Amino acid sequence: MKTEIDAKIVKKLRDETGAGMMNCKQALLENDGDYEKAIQSLKLKGMATADKKASRNTNEGLIYSYIHTGSKLGILLEVNCETDFVARREEFSDLAKNIAMQIASNPDLTSVSMEEIPDSVKEEATLFESAKDDLKNKPEEIKNKIVAGRVEKTLKKQILLEQEYIRDSNITVNEYIKQVVGILGENIKVARFTRYVLGETSN
Structure with a gap:
């Protein structure tokens, strides 16, 4: 039936x-x-x-600005898609807003993806983890695996796509974006973001 x-x-x-x-x-x-x-x-x-x-070109999109309550924190975010039609969709604007709020909620974020983190930062984290006392008597192969795992865990805290999505703790930001891709039918990528905090100046 x-x-x-x-x-x-x-x-x-x-x-x-x-x-x-x-x-x-x-x-x-x-x-x-x-x-x-x-x-x-x-x-x-x-x-x-x-x-x-995921391999499709994303040459359209929008620059989204978000000012947090109190006007002491602002986020400038670029999100890309394939066509201007999708860039004007309400769902696309909602995605940009949600991601901007995600960035605003986490001051540790520095990069969109692992690929953006400089090699110098990765090397510094590796040296730091390698020097810890609890690894001194470990065999080299095991030590390397432990260090690699700890470095990845540390760096993931700085990566936007790896974060637990603030509106659904069961998925990551990357998985949330994929869900919207499924709805809108186009590739979507977060290109970059900048965080502005009142009183902070860059060197």
């Missing part, structure tokens, strides 16, 4: 996920009307779509 899908449930799923009406209906049908399973299905499909589109 075919599962009957209530149009109100389809609309609710669309409002929550941002996916198209037909995609929402199909997700509910595939999961026998189970709402939570349909949400997970749409999220997984969005991430798979994002991986396929």
